[in-house]
Amino acid sequence: MINSIQECIPSGKLALAGSDILPVIYMEEMKRSLPHVSIEFRDDIIAKQRMIKTENELKLIEKASRVADTALWAAVDAIKPGMTESAIGSVARKTAMDAGADYVVRDRVQSGLEKMKGIRWPFASSKKVRTGELVSIDFVGWVNSYGFDILRMGSVGRPSRQQRMLIELANEATHAMSNALTDNGGVEDSIAALNQFQRTDVSISAFGHSIGLEIVEKPYLFPGINGRIKKNMVFCVEPDVRSAKESVCVENEVIVTTGKPKTITKVPVDFWK
Numbered sequence: 001m002i003n004s005i006q007e008c009i010p011s012g013k014l015a016l017a018g019s020d021i022l023p024v025i026y027m028e029e030m031k032r033s034l035p036h037v038s039i040e041f042r043d044d045i046i047a048k049q050r051m052i053k054t055e056n057e058l059k060l061i062e063k064a065s066r067v068a069d070t071a072l073w074a075a076v077d078a079i080k081p082g083m084t085e086s087a088i089g090s091v092a093r094k095t096a097m098d099a100g101a102d103y104v105v106r107d108r109v110q111s112g113l114e115k116m117k118g119i120r121w122p123f124a125s126s127k128k129v130r131t132g133e134l135v136s137i138d139f140v141g142w143v144n145s146y147g148f149d150i151l152r153m154g155s156v157g158r159p160s161r162q163q164r165m166l167i168e169l170a171n172e173a174t175h176a177m178s179n180a181l182t183d184n185g186g187v188e189d190s191i192a193a194l195n196q197f198q199r200t201d202v203s204i205s206a207f208g209h210s211i212g213l214e215i216v217e218k219p220y221l222f223p224g225i226n227g228r229i230k231k232n233m234v235f236c237v238e239p240d241v242r243s244a245k246e247s248v249c250v251e252n253e254v255i256v257t258t259g260k261p262k263t264i265t266k267v268p269v270d271f272w273k
Contacts, residue, residue: 015042047218051210053232057146058255061212061234062264064101064143065253068150069267071096072139075107076154076271081131085109085124088154092139104141105215111135111156131157134167134246140215147215149236150265151251158272163246166202170241170250171269173197173204177221178237178254181261187219187227194239201243208237211253231256 014034016022019041030039053061075092089107096104108123112133129135135154141147153167173194180193191206198204208221211234219227221235238251252265 012036013038013040015040015045017041017043017046019043050212050214050217051219051233052230053212053234055232057212058232058234060144060146061148061253061255064141064146064148065150065264066266067096067099067101067143068139068141068148069265070099071101072137072150072152073267075109075137075139076135076152076267079129079135079154079156081156082128084126084128085111085135086126088129088135088137089124092137096139096141100143102142102145104139106138106140108138108140109135129156132160134159134163134248136247136249138249138251145213147211147213148253149211149215149251150253150267151238151249152267152269152271153248153250154271162243163248164270164272166241166243166246166248167250167269169197169202169204170239170248173239173241174237174250174252175263177206177208177239178235178252178261178263181229181233181235181237181254181256183229183231183256183258185229187221187225187229190221190229190237191223191225203242205240205242207239208235210234211236229256231258 014037071092074095075088078091079088089109092107093104106123111129133156138151140149176193177190180190194204194206206221206223210217210219233256235254236251237254238249241248250269252263255262255264
């Protein structure tokens with residue numbers, strides 16, 4: 001490959017897309033072999049092309065979302081005292097594969113106080129869930145090459161009144177961020193939609209990203225990020241809600257339309273009803 005590039009570009013500039021998958025050793029070899037070539041990453045070229053989905057892509061993403069719904073609902077319904085986090089994740093993984101998933105890359109299951117620590121490796125452990133604990137299941141994979149990424153809370157036994165309140169608040173926050181994703185609107189509008197939920201005893205942080213062929217695509221829904229929202233963008237919306245003792249999240253996939261955004265994630269939030 002290096003020799004062919006040398007023949008085509010003995011000097012000048014070379015733009016590359018794919019900084020997230022190009023091994024460092026390959027990049028170093030290119031720099032060594034092409035000393036007179038200026039190399040820079042231009043991932044933004046691909047990112048911009050992927051932002052707005054075609055109608056066929058939307059159908060594929062909705063199909064992937066239905067598979068994720070089925071799998072995550074099965075996992076939430078399967079939670080019992082004494083199950084390991086890994087066993088709960090395995091229920092989601094098997095159900096998704098049986099339903100037609102290409103690949104499940106993550107079934108992150110965290111329970112009890114472990115959820116307060118944020119992202120953890122491994123994604124799911126041999127920890128046994130205990131009665132009274134909330135269980136977070138973050139489920140990610142692909143169907144027909146298009147991604148799904150949703151998160152739901154389950155519980156070991158019936159959740160307490162406080163736990164139900166937090167889950168319902170997270171659901172409201174997710175819908176508020178989602179409803180602000182309007183054609184020709186701004187990313188900052190979605191972030192600002194959370195202001196109405198801020199309380200002294202609970203903190204709410206905005207988070208989200210677009211999805212398609214890749215699980216995480218632009219635009220992002222982070223504080224401080226600016227950008228325009230367009231019809232046929234697809235977002236994963238997942239604000240984080242934290243009390244002094246627990247952290248909860250409800251993640252939905254949402255399609256931007258010319259009217260009210262379409263939430264394509266259908267798995268129930270209020271699983272205790």
